[in-house]
Structures are given as C-alpha cells and as structure tokens.
Amino acid sequence: MDIFLIRLLQFMLAIGLLVLLHEGGHFFFAKLFGIRVEKFYLFFDPSIWKWDGSLFKIKPKNSDTQYGVGWLPLGGYCKIAGMIDESFDTEQMKQPMQPWEFRSKPAWQRLLVMIGGVLVNFLLALFIYSMILFYWGDTYIPTKNMTLGMKFNTEAKQYGFKDGDILVGTENGEFKDFSADMYRALSEATRADIIRDGKAMSIKLPGDINLLGMLKAEPSFVRPLIPAVIDSVMENTPAAKMGLQKGDKIVGINGKPVDSYNEFTDQLGVLEDMMTAAKTQADSLKVRTATIVYARNEVQDTATITLTPDLKLGFMVQTIAGIYQPVTKEYGFFESFPAGIAYGINVLKGYVGDMKYVFTADGAKSIGGFGAIGSLFPPMWDWYLFWKMTAFLSIILAFMNILPIPALDGGHVLFLIYEMITRRKPSETFMIRAEYFGFGLLILLMVFANLNDILRWLGYM
Structure with a gap:
C-alpha cells in the first residue's frame, strides 16, 4: 500500500504540474491577444445532480476568468470564449461575434493559442532535462566497460551473438550505455561491433529486427551478464x-x-x-x-x-x-542547456520512431493507461527519477496533443492551417461534429488503454 501511495502521489504531482503548464500555454497566448478566458481548471468538473463539479473555484475581482479544480482527474482545460472545444458550448457560438472572442482573431493568432500548450510542454521537458544534467550530471556505465559481457537469448544467438560478448556499437556509432537506445540501434543496424574473448569483431544484422519483440521476449534479446555469486x-x-x-x-x-x-x-x-x-x-x-x-x-x-x-x-x-564503476559527466549551468536539448530531442525521436509498433497486435497490447504510467514511477521517492519521468511525460503529452485528431490541439491546428491555405473557415457545424467525433475517439482509446491495465493486473496479458 505504501508503494502504491508513493507512486500515486508522484503520478498526481507530475500530471498536475504538466496539465497546469499545458493549459497555461493556451492561457498565455489567449491573454496576449486579448481573448477572454472564461474558465481555467485543473481536472475536469462535470456536474453531478445539483453540484457543479468544482472542488475549488475562485473568480478574482475584475477578472473574466474563473479558476478552479474539478473532481475528475483526467486532465484539465482552458475554456476560451468563442471557441468550439471540449466544453461543447454551442449556445455561445449562436451569439453575435465579439472582438474579445477566439473566433474574431486572425488565424495566425488562433494558431499560436492552439500550439501554446504543446510548446510549453516541449520546452518544459527540455528545461527539466537540462536541470537534471546540471544538478546530477549524467551517470552511466558504458557498454564497452561491461567486461563480463552480455547474456543473449535464442533469437540473438541465431544472428551470431554468444554469451559473454561485449556490445560496443553499430555502423552508426558506439553505444553509450545499456538502454532502450541501444536496443533501438541494434534493431536498425546491419552490423554490430563486439568484443569476444578480448578480440574486436563484427556480426552481420538484418537491419529490421522487431524492437518490440526484442524488448518483450522472455528472456529478453540481451541483458548484462550477472554472475550467480551471492552477495x-x-x-x-x-x-x-x-x-x-x-x-x-x-x-x-x-x-x-x-x-x-x-x-x-x-x-x-x-x-x-x-x-x-x-x-x-x-x-x-x-x-x-x-x-x-x-x-x-x-x-x-x-x-x-x-x-x-x-x-x-x-x-x-x-x-x-x-559490479562496474559508473561514469559521471558533469555539466556547468550554461553547458547543461545544449546537452539537455539534445537529450530531449533524442527522447522525442525515439518515442516517435517507436509509435509504428502501436499498430501491431503486440503493440496494441502494450498500450497502457493510468496504471501503466503510474507504475513507471519508482516505488520510493527519488527526485532524480521523478523529474526524469516528468520530463518524459511532458514530451509524450506534447506529442500526443499535436496529433491531428479533432478534440486535440493538433486537430484545431490542422483546421487552422486549412483555413490559412484556403482562406476559408470550416463551418461551425463541421467543427462541432469533428469535436464530438474526436472526443468520442479519445474516450474509446482511454477505455482501451485502461482495460489493458486491468487485464495485465488480472494476469490475462
């Protein structure tokens, strides 16, 4: 129970921070362009009977915005006047257009309002990675220093690997450490460089090994060899x-x-x-x-x-x-920013590249909901791992929100780009139907992901 609560607290803190800043990105650009923001909420507040669904709410004097916390912890929202969004406030759209509404502003301003959340999440991830490198440095064990070598499964041995081989790199460069990046590089490589019995040699690879299969195999494709010596x-x-x-x-x-x-x-x-x-x-x-x-x-x-x-x-x-002495690379304050940016972009590239596996049978089974995300946090409070996980979730949130799906920021961006190119706005009827479709699709995906969590918990997956 203690482990569950610790993970839950970390998950809620990270998601709360990311949602607030994401919605804050929309809020910032809306205010910048004189657009009225009617509600700014952490979590959703669907009403229940006579209750409006708010755990907390406040509307400062002389402000157009009501700030609050809803009871349903599935995200948050920034209700912008004159915009068709997840609030489905169609009555407002029937009224005459006002100069302080979203729909009255030029397309380029509306575009910045819509990408504001994604922009903040991406920049936040790069900033967190930079500060991690500045405060803790980058500590890792180079694969070439793992002198006891690696343990390979049957599939890996069919390619020519042997237990005890030391992985060094591929034709695309040397491995930094034993991580998902190493697996990814092996899956795409046509040559693996190794050290066997003290001699450097290479093994030919096909260049298209299934990454998901490598990671999910039991035993996995490759693991650091650990002696069976009792400590x-x-x-x-x-x-x-x-x-x-x-x-x-x-x-x-x-x-x-x-x-x-x-x-x-x-x-x-x-x-x-x-x-x-x-x-x-x-x-x-x-x-x-x-x-x-x-x-x-x-x-x-x-x-x-x-x-x-x-x-x-x-x-x-x-x-x-x-077993091995870790290597730590220290970064000064200004050095940490280019290193953090490079690290974050590499994480994004890896995540985007791995998305192709979502459309496979095994990939669909790997999709997880809140339980799967929460389990990624450590079972004890560790600020280094917490911030690293928060940065990763920030990148995921940015990428998922920019997908061209109605009801997501990316769907609105797609329609705005269409408007800027054709000089014609999609009709309000079309936008409302698209919003309903996108929202329904997101609900189905959420149900599917969390059902996977339940099936894994019950042992059926």
Missing part, C-alpha cells in the same frame, strides 16, 4: 536454511547447469510456467521442491530445498552498479 542472504528464507553464504556461487538447479544469475532466473521462470499448470497442492509443492548445486571455495555441494510460494530462494547478487 547477501535474507533471513528466514530457503537460502538461509541451506546455509548459503556471501561469496557462494550457484552452479545448477534441478539438474540444469547455471552459468550466471541470468540463467538462474530463467530457470525460475520455467518453474513459474510449471506452477501455473499445477492443479493440486501436491503438484505445487513438487514444483517448489528444487535441487540446488552451489560452490564454496571451488568445492561443490548439493541441497534439496522448498522454494517460497513465489518461487524465490532468498538471496541477492551484486547490481550492475556494484
């Missing part, structure tokens, strides 16, 4: 009952040799599959009963032990950061 043993666990100690090495389980901690967890995954097929308590107990072979001071020993109900032995190994 600590938890109390009152099967490992403690066996007498395992720091420095012991797991070398086998149930007659299967283990060459790394990666292989050990793979074998536990096999047991998990067997557990799902177990029909009786006796079947489950049989799956949980494991024979472990371990070595201490080069002397091997064997023990039969019952694993925990979630198939754990109860020991920890060193993390990647414990």
